[in-house]
Amino acid sequence: MERTLAIIKPDAVKAGHAGKILDRILSEGFAVRAMKLVTLTQAQAEGFYAVHAERPFFGELTEFMSSGPCVPLVLEREDAVAKWREVIGATNPAEAAEGTIRKQFATSMGENAVHGSDSAENGVKEGRYFFSESEIVQNGADVIDA
Numbered sequence: 001m002e003r004t005l006a007i008i009k010p011d012a013v014k015a016g017h018a019g020k021i022l023d024r025i026l027s028e029g030f031a032v033r034a035m036k037l038v039t040l041t042q043a044q045a046e047g048f049y050a051v052h053a054e055r056p057f058f059g060e061l062t063e064f065m066s067s068g069p070c071v072p073l074v075l076e077r078e079d080a081v082a083k084w085r086e087v088i089g090a091t092n093p094a095e096a097a098e099g100t101i102r103k104q105f106a107t108s109m110g111e112n113a114v115h116g117s118d119s120a121e122n123g124v125k126e127g128r129y130f131f132s133e134s135e136i137v138q139n140g141a142d143v144i145d146a
């Protein structure tokens with residue numbers, strides 16, 4: 001079964017949307033394999049987004065991602081990566097489709113409520129960035145059948 005790394009970003013946690021987003025995750029058939037509430041240091045945010053280090057928005061992005069608590073989650077489902085990206089919608093909320101999480105909760109290109117891995121390989125890598133092997137459960141935490 002495929003895994004992806006989702007993050008409920010600091011803007012959505014601060015606005016009190018984490019519970020609604022978690023409900024949506026479960027109703028879309030994802031099993032939660034790991035989850036925590038954490039405030040990243042700017043260095044941790046820079047490490048996570050290292051691939052964007054040369055982009056003009058890197059400083060803004062890493063400052064935002066370390067501005068308050070966020071909720072990283074390892075999600076598992078068939079086609080987890082593609083399905084989660086479909087559920088979250090386009091990076092820019094102005095372009096996000098009706099019914100997507102970003103359409104509902106994102107306020108700008110930068111503060112866009114959620115993250116999703118862009119490949120199954122990165123889903124595994126990003127999961128390891130936040131969680132040790134023992135923090136990712138193999139079973140027993142399913143609220144619904146995956």
Ligand SMILES: Nc1ncnc2c1ncn2[C@@H]1O[C@H](COP(=O)(O)OP(=O)(O)OP(=O)(O)O)[C@@H](O)[C@H]1O
Nearest residue numbers: 057060061090091109110111112114115116117118
């Ligand atoms: N032009 C921009 N201005 C400010 N922030 C941006 C801009 N472009 C991207 N970002 C931020 O960087 C993140 C990573 O950009 P990327 O192009 O990988 O988008 P994404 O794959 O939709 O987002 P994510 O990786 O968070 O799921 C975006 O989610 C957004 O928060």
